[in-house]
Amino acid sequence: MPNEFEPYVDEFFYQAQLRGHDLNKEDFDFSITLKDIEDPSASGLCYFDGNRIVIDEPSWIRKNEQEKEHIIFHELGHCLLDRNHRKVKTTNNECYSYMRGRDRDIDEDDFSCSLNLYSSKWRTYYLDELFDTGTSFPFWYYESRDFPKIENQPNYILSWQDTLVERFEISDIDFSNLNNFLVEVDFDITNTESISFRISLGDIQFGGCPKCTVSTVEIKKASNILYESERLGLPSNYKLSILKREKIVSFFFNDQFLHAVEFDLFDGNEFNFRSSRDAINKLNVNVLEF
Numbered sequence: 001m002p003n004e005f006e007p008y009v010d011e012f013f014y015q016a017q018l019r020g021h022d023l024n025k026e027d028f029d030f031s032i033t034l035k036d037i038e039d040p041s042a043s044g045l046c047y048f049d050g051n052r053i054v055i056d057e058p059s060w061i062r063k064n065e066q067e068k069e070h071i072i073f074h075e076l077g078h079c080l081l082d083r084n085h086r087k088v089k090t091t092n093n094e095c096y097s098y099m100r101g102r103d104r105d106i107d108e109d110d111f112s113c114s115l116n117l118y119s120s121k122w123r124t125y126y127l128d129e130l131f132d133t134g135t136s137f138p139f140w141y142y143e144s145r146d147f148p149k150i151e152n153q154p155n156y157i158l159s160w161q162d163t164l165v166e167r168f169e170i171s172d173i174d175f176s177n178l179n180n181f182l183v184e185v186d187f188d189i190t191n192t193e194s195i196s197f198r199i200s201l202g203d204i205q206f207g208g209c210p211k212c213t214v215s216t217v218e219i220k221k222a223s224n225i226l227y228e229s230e231r232l233g234l235p236s237n238y239k240l241s242i243l244k245r246e247k248i249v250s251f252f253f254n255d256q257f258l259h260a261v262e263f264d265l266f267d268g269n270e271f272n273f274r275s276s277r278d279a280i281n282k283l284n285v286n287v288l289e290f
C-alpha cells in the first residue's frame, strides 16, 4: 500500500477502536492502489474479491485532506465493514452517511446529497454512523432546526434598509462575543440583473445564484462547501438567516432550515452582503441579540 494512504487507514482503525469495535489492521487482508479509473464518476472502487481498493489518481491529487479521508473511509466501509451505499437523505438534502453513492449497475439516476466534511461535530456523527448504521442524527442537530421564536426583548444591534444596494458591510459588531444572535438579510430580486448574491460572516459564506442554470443555496468556508441545497425554484424574495443559539449556528433560507454547524467553525467577525453584477432593489439587514 502506498505510504500516503497509511495515515487515513490508521485513523480509520483508531476511530473504530474509539467506538469500542475490535478492528485491527493486522487482521484484515486488503490493498489500496492508485490508478486511473475509466469511469469519470468514480473516484474510488472496492472489489470485494480480495478486498482490493482502487483510488483514482487524477481525482486523488485534487482532493484536500478531508476529501482524502472521506474517500478512504468510504472505500474501507465497503471493503472492510461490508457496507453498501446508503441512498437516503433528509428533506433538506443532508446525507445520512459517508456511504452515499450510486450503484453503477442498478441506478440510472445519480444519487447526491450534501456532506459536511469540515465540521468536527458532523465528522463525529458520520464516523458513528459508519461503524454503527443504527446511529441517528445527533440531538444538537434536531434542536437547531426550528426557526426561533424570539421572546425576552431582543436587542436590535442593527436594523438597516436601503434601495439599490450592491454591497453592505459591517465590521464593528463583535459577533464572537454576542450571546445568541440572529442575522437576517432579505431582498427582492425582481427587475435586477444580479445573478448571484452572498452574505458572509467571518470566513463563512452563505449565498445562491438564482440565475444560474442550477440554482442552489450554498454554505462555504473559503472554497470548501459545507452544505449545498437541492435545486431551487426562482422565488423573487430571498431571506437568508444565520442564527446562533447556544454554540450552534443554523442557516435558514426563506425561514426553511438548511444546515447547522458548531460556532467554533467560524473564523472572523466581519459581516457583509454582496450581489454580483447589479444592485438589489431593496435590502433589509437586521441583527439582533437575545
Ligand SMILES: [Zn+2]
Pocket: 074, 078, 085, 100, 101, 102
Ligand atoms: Zn461507494
